Amino acid sequence: MSKKIGIVRFLGTNCDRDIEQAVTEMGRKVDYLWFRDTFNISEYDALVLPGGFSYGDYLRTGALSARAPVMASVREAAEKGMPILGICNGFQILCESGLLPGVLVRNQGLKFKDEWVQISIQTSATPWTSQYKVQEKIKVPIAHGEGCFYADRETVMRIREQDQVWCTYDVNPNGSIYDIAGILNEKKNVAGLMPHPERAFYNWMGSSDGRRFFQWLS
């Protein structure tokens, strides 16, 4: 593996440099992929959609970004099976674009919430959690106002049966259905979660439990 990791940047993305820090720490080079452009997917090994407030969360979180030109290339990469990770606002964008099922709505309690949570890894079927044991408990922070995962009953049943529930909260902070913190697509190459593994990367941050999300890149 020697190709670059693409970091998709929208107007209002604000965790882009955080992802660059995590990825370069693993010895990989990054490219920023601008929301107005499409890109050649063969130049990349993986894509990350970082957190932030793309378009200021206007209309609905992720709704405008999901329709940006860059998403045509992201979709193409998803279809070809490239590993794609969406964190926080990136997760919201992947749901809005239909690459992941369900939707993220306002937190129960209606307030933005920044806190450390414990999550349980439910599957290692994606490279991002290939370094964790199933049911392993890790400490990572959340920071979101609209992180309550919701899908209709049928969809929820389906993603649970198909091993698409990626990680769950041990204590539910936002009202997510079935305590869901992150999910995968059916092929397991597109992954999205609300917690920020890149903010639990070094011990001095309070936890380095999230570091192994990026370990497969090294």
Next chain:
Amino acid sequence: MAQLIEKFKKYRLNQKEYEKICELLGREPHGVEWGLFSALWSEHCSYKSSKIHLKKFYNKNSRVIVSEGENSGVIDLGQGERISFKMESHNHPSFIEPYQGAATGVGGILRDIFTMGARPIMLSNYLCFGDLDAPRMKSLVQGVVAGISGYGNCVGVPNVTGFTDFHSSYNKNILVNAFALGVLYPGEELALSKAQGTGNDVVYVGAKTGRDGIHGASMASESFDDKSASQKPTVQIGDPFFEKCLIESCLEVIRSGKVVAIQDMGAAGLISSSFEMASKGAVGLELHLDQVPLRDGSLTPEDILLSESQERMLLVCEPKNFEYIQGVFNKWGLEATRIGKVLDQKNMRLMWHGELLSDIDPDLLVENAPRYDRPYKKYSPQNRNQIQLEIFDVKETLEDIMTCDFGSSKKWIYDQYDQRVGSQTARDCSQSIGVVRLEKSKRALGLALGCRPYLMRLDARIGALDAIYHPSLQLASKGFKALAVTDCLNFGNPENEKIMTEFVTSVESISEACEKLDAPVISGNVSFYNETLSQNITSTPATGVVGLRESIENIPLENFCKERSSVYIVYQHEIETGGALEQLYKNKISATAGDLTHTDQFIETIREVSRFALSTRVVGKFGLLYAATLMSSDTLELHMTEKVDFLNTNQDLFTERLYEVLFEVERSQGFENELQKRNIKFQKLGSVQKISHGTKLLKQKYLNSFEEKV
């Protein structure tokens, strides 16, 4: 004459100032000039009551690059890294419209930082509210916190620490002070606001100009009456998404080296920014007001000059670079518009569809603004002898303070702020100082806010010295050396001799402490007229003290972390006060005589010995027992087993002795030797043991009680 009095009222100028204007101009002011003088001679813009005193600040040492005359101060950290930081008030607008007032306070302070070419990496807030039961107060708390959260989270700068107090003196004038800090990494150029180069373009970037915030600066320079809610139109409306794009685009153009000068449009909008740029550069500008992009086509030239619409900047560039600059702003979804030129003669020419509205020397408004030496008295210490605070039941008292508004956890507030965006946060708002990592040199930058209003109510000198010493001690207890200071001086009516005396005392005391610590004041802001119907707030000189530590690793923790380790109290007692508990129970405050004269050496020693500590905490409000209880972790707490000289009565567990620091230590011998060598007093209190059920329950109450009330 009646017409003239009407104008004085509208433009908030007085007879004397009018006479001075006529003298400077050699004639009466006409047209837009009234608006120019009103804005630039307002207290908010001109610092007319404070300037002669602010000059006394200790503000230079070998680290200081900028400490006056720019949007924010800058210091050199070595290794090519420089930081810029500042704290600013948004008190008046936040009381009128809490969400937008607080939000635009955050936006404004961020612009002061990235205008310097520094990328913002830290935010913080110093908040003083009235009694929670006072009219509107709960909604003010909710609105202010939501405003800071809504704006700060979206722009993606972590909020790493804060201060919150509640007292009836703020019932009609709350304090909302926002702090921001930015960094310039090696090779990144500082940007300045000095306009230069005849024929260069003056370029307007960012949001369009609207009707919001017109006369905001002069509103913020007046006391409130009972109709202050009618001032709503003078409050600005913010858009953090726009600000985020503005941060990125401004830093990109500044980094390109194609910007000659840049200045944000803050208080008094376009007037203030353009006149200051011209005055600093000793040049003139020709501005075509009809070229300014408008949200509302019916705005008059005066409205355009005075509007405080948010997220706007003014920059100067060479004409050949305009296209490049415009391209960068367009990329980020923003517009850049040429609105004028730099002139060779020092005159501000304001044009409106080809008509010359005003042609005036900018120095008349900026440099020749009035300076007042308001009456004040020489400082004399308040009468102090001893404190009388009887405590009958220690447990009950501890529960009272752990659950009162001032003493309870502010988790409900801080959980609404993103404290980790940027992935450099090492200590968040749950700790006594905020810490972020400098990503290039991997060093740690610490921030602690100062000024405990109850000490200001005791004695302005003690309160102001403490506003520097207490945060510096907090930094030292984690191994940080205080480097520089910003202040936000919140006071009542400066025309009141008592208030002015407290102001002058505060400035002199802060300066004295800063000089002793060699931590210069590099930026700041004054907010006067925090007064409603002749009721003044507690004089509140809030401070932000920034410190540096060579390593981000092994910073002492805030909570006990090792069973059976020893706990010490290290102290240097200069004053003892009933402090926050006396305030809570008796609504007054007393103290023993004394001054804080040797604190600087104590602080340095604490920093030196912090390397022995597993965890530390400065004993602050409510005294020793409160601090020790806060240090307990989910599983561990302090068992006090040793006899301590100064802990004899129940009262001694709650009074505040300036200063004391708690240390959890494993290698006791080395720690004790080091302190003995330095002649600093210490005593062992006991050891760390498993937590009791009672303490666990109490900590739960501490964490939840504020949320239940608000």
